[in-house]
Amino acid sequence: MYAFPMLRLLAITVVACGLFFGGCGASSKPMFKVNPINSYRAYGEYHAATDDAAIVARAEKADPTGIDIRLFQESIPPGIQMTNQTLGVVAGYKHKLIGKYAYSGGTEEPKDALVSRVRKMCVATGANAAMIVFMLEDSEKQERAQGIEAVLIHMDPLRDEEVVPQ
Numbered sequence: 001m002y003a004f005p006m007l008r009l010l011a012i013t014v015v016a017c018g019l020f021f022g023g024c025g026a027s028s029k030p031m032f033k034v035n036p037i038n039s040y041r042a043y044g045e046y047h048a049a050t051d052d053a054a055i056v057a058r059a060e061k062a063d064p065t066g067i068d069i070r071l072f073q074e075s076i077p078p079g080i081q082m083t084n085q086t087l088g089v090v091a092g093y094k095h096k097l098i099g100k101y102a103y104s105g106g107t108e109e110p111k112d113a114l115v116s117r118v119r120k121m122c123v124a125t126g127a128n129a130a131m132i133v134f135m136l137e138d139s140e141k142q143e144r145a146q147g148i149e150a151v152l153i154h155m156d157p158l159r160d161e162e163v164v165p166q
Contacts, residue, residue: 104147
């Protein structure tokens with residue numbers, strides 16, 4: 001008596017999941033979209049959100065050409081650690097975590113264009129490095145993504161190598 005309703009529920013679930021995650025037919029358009037965002041939030045002492053918005057506006061005009069900015073894709077650079085889901089600076093380093101930045105135009109873009117926005121934010125904030133993660137990459141077009149998130153860092157240029165704890 002219970003077998004049929006359970007099989008029916010299972011069949012409906014499988015079909016619904018297939019439509020939700022796989023889409024109908026062979027479509028090259030992404031199933032999910034990142035909402036448009038162009039947002040920066042500085043770490044540290046509280047300040048007005050308008051201060052952060054002014055930095056985003058300043059970054060639009062920034063020129064990172066010729067400036068050495070290190071980018072760490074989905075990795076943590078030497079001297080930065082994550083403890084209990086919180087980023088921090090390892091003892092012995094003088095790095096500074098400056099802030100976080102998120103950008104999406106709401107559509108797929110070349111990764112190089114997204115990275116360019118992060119580089120401009122680095123110039124506007126005084127950062128010389130960033131940890132980056134791309135949002136919603138297309139599995140068929142790995143050179144494109146819908147957005148980027150970054151943690152901006154000022155790395156101590158005198159302390160580039162790994163520090164061995166004493």
